Amino acid sequence: MPALGMAQETGKLLTWLKNPGDAVSVGDVLFEVETDKSVSEVEAQSDGFLTDVIAAAGDDVPVGQKIAMISETAAGSGSVPASKSEPDLAPEPEVVSEPPKQVPLPAKDASRPAAPTGIGGRILASPKARRLAREQGLDLARLAEAGHAQPFHAADIDTLAAMGQRADITIGSSRSFVTASCDSAAFDAVLAQMKEDAGIVLEPHALVAGFAAAALRATLEDTETRIVIALVSAADRAPFLYADPDRTRPTRPRLAEDDAKPSLFLRDMTGTRITGVSLATEDAPAITLGGGDGRDFTISLSFGATLQSAAALDMLDAFAARLEAPLEHLV
Template structure:
């Protein structure tokens, strides 16, 4: 039976993703775990792996398309013949599903769909453990709507929109595919709130259901390559990235950093961006750089330090404990105080060898940002070394700017960033703003 490839959710609030490139061509053999396509959102660019063995066929989207989360973008067939047969059009069984969806959707209230989020790249389904709101209840965008569990984590998920819970489309205990709608939030109070199980509500309409403009050819004819030159392995020449940045998948950047490889050498060799894990083999095969290249001048890395009293943050944590009766999460609080500065996006906090990544804390109440998969690429890394013997630190650049907290009282804040990650003015705003909020956190809430 063919395996459908869907557009994954790379973030909790993501509604669509841009298909940057196919890393396989129709008819190619694929293995589960192999990079299949590259997807970009407003916060990250990631390689998406195949979830089944087989042959790629039936592409429904081309590079550059914005695709709704959960929409089918391709099919992995069991045989090469089946893949070639599907490459010319849609899978036959899609038609009755579309008709069923149209009939069912007529009975549902109008509003913003809440989808099953992806808490990890390999996740295909999630199980709702409990609903924290009932049909008809008023909800705010930051209100916790439900709890979802996968084989790796359990997370509270906010509503993401303000209005009324007009429909619940999955019951606790049900396994729901990533990207499938599980609730509807309407702008006005519903006259007849709906509560259904997932079995009663068909899956999210597939991409094939979206009508293409009359003056454009069908998507499958646009994406089906007709020659070897159309395969992803033959990269076209590409202009350098703006500002001299290297465009590469997060996995390729991480492996290159761990193995001491310089991706800039691929650019110097004329190899087109963006780079993927497979390009690291090409990089290793390049001749060693000339000794003179080591003496070439390089841009100065940013290294800023500040000191702040530790008493303000400690008193703030005590105050939260008294008000709520629960011990606060210092890591989540630090992520929220830092994200309110210059940077936005996921913030990772590392303490005692454990690293956690929080979803765009600037968009959530302080200390209440949900966590994402640890493989997510953060916009900022916070090293919490408070209470250790270290007083000053200088470890060099990482894949993102790094804020390190050392000492006991006062605390020393150290910001390190490679050229191109932060402008000097942005770095100054980041560390001074974080220091001010850390000194008087309560003022941040007011």
């Protein structure tokens, strides 16, 4: 068992990817092992045949202990030992008796999704699969929800990509939710470019509030309706009330009166781990913006009876589009 970390004492062998007697070459992945920090692939360090396999899937193996050999021939390759999760049971003596009565089993709940097979609720995947999923903005949890066996490999990313992107809507007793994500690179670039080229310091909160107000206004029948955005940031939990920020310059935002009723709550949680917030006391739609600082933006929209589902989807998509291509909506 190789050492995959500084403080690693054991590794849990998850699965063999080669069978005893198989020919292997340098770089071929032999098996996957889980440590307390990650799931890693272990590659062959020489050419030959896999033989003398003595560790089974599910075994916790001390670092440095022999688990198999790579030999010049396939002689004595044997077979992989049985997994600990499937112990050998001695055969029971045959008993001749009356056939048991058939007891009907309860019907399975088809609406219940298959439970992921990760350990402790974690998603098991190879480092390459995690990297590809991250680069493509894909969620490995969707494979688990669809019932695909873990751990996931690079080949599973094609299956995940074929599922397409999703906007999740959860309907509860009083509030519904829509979530989305978008690239934050262009937003950060615009702020830096305006400051460097023109010496203009754009207020990110005012800019985000303007994009949110414009997205909300597009869903209203009366586009002249006054929109008040109540913005709360991670650094300052006291709300700023912006009046029609989509119709003012982001460098000169106009604040609403202190007792103005918000048309939309906007929580800027960028730079934190928070991705969604919903409070029972809110009667207006609420957007939570997370991620940023080099990561993709995550957007969560919580809404009640004041906003129809179709309008919520259009609003969230329009808001995400403005964040992803801000320069197009500033010109």
